Amino acid sequence: AWGALERDAAGSYHVGLRIWELAALAPRGPALREAALPFLEDLYEATHENVHLAVRDGLDVVYIERLSGRHAVGVRSRVGARWPLHATGVGLVLLAHSARTFQDQVCGGPLAAFTPHTLSDPVRLRRALAEVRRTGCAVADRQITDDAVSVAAPVRGPGGDVVAAVSLVVPSAGTQPHSLIPAVRLAGRGISRTLGWRP
Template identity: 50%
Template sequence: MEARPTSAARLLSVLDCFSAQTPVRSLTEIAQAAGLPLSTAHRLVGELAEWGALTRDEHGGYHLGLKLWELGSLSLARASMREIALPYLGDLFDATGENVHLAVLDGTDVVFLARLAGHRSVEILTTTGSRLPATTTATGRVLLAHAAADVRESALTSPIAAETQHTTTDPETLRAELADIARAGYCVADRQLADDAVAVAAPIRDASARVAAAVAVVGRRETTSVAHLVPAVVTTATGVARSLGYRRPARRRV
């Protein structure tokens, strides 16, 4: 006999209906997306709205409330990472004039903690707080290259969507690319997510030497010099890592 979802699971299913693509939903849409009877959805939405997790607008649509943002800000490790990295990201943006990203790995997805973009930057899909499959982004590939083997294999054995005709979707090819990224210390992703974009990313290590995040610049392919971006991105990642307490191991003398 299949177990019935708990109240907590149903509440979470309501919250999970919202995304960057669907930031506002009607009660009927919530019920359909969560697979709940309309009466149950009405009760759960009412509880979440009363608590502050959902807010209803003047047109009757619901969107995520500030209470969730407040709780999210209590995730000290990631909030601290973002605050420490922002000055370095700002310097990188000033130097390149292109989209600058800070991302972390969550399962086999990347979640973007920060994004800086200018009016002339190439148009891309990411926003602060959004997520994408790690296999399709430069930051994601850097993070997968340094992730635990089981996480990496889970990403490689899942279907890899072809966002463009140039997206690497073959698991064996991507596995080799991840090995190259781990050795090189940076990633170049050419037309993987958009036909007119090229991205360069580098890993950020924390005080324990673990790769905790990645920084990237995404530029317009026709006007971006990858050769100039690589040292700028690697230098930024190194600066953030040092501020997090990372110290490169001293080389042994022979």
């Protein structure tokens, strides 16, 4: 009656418009998305590949925006989807810039492996996080599927804290992911400046 759920002609229930309206009030959702969208669109227009914007929630990364091309590599992400932090490019960026005690918690817990390449070993994961902090970006090679590579960079809030991450997901075959780092970094910096960050 309130509209939280809607039933279709076949009798199946779906999330209703009222839930969507409530979600739109979340400060880490639409406000961040609106600030980021011009930069995400620029990144998409330059590459015609999958572009993501994500935030951390507990031990997961949550995607709050995704732009995808018709011929882009298939991805399992969607707006509102959750994935473990250690297994995605955006997640590695968010984890690398989290408190050391939180990193210890993640590295000490079970690390699910989705492919043979997933960073499911705590020692390898810690090395990868150190590299993300050193270079300012993450390259997640075939972590979720065997055919995709993610290149991700941080998005900073006014105080310099990493509040989100932006990424480009491209085919693993025939792609030089390191050549995409400057464009992804530029998008992250642009969003950060719009949010009020000054380096």
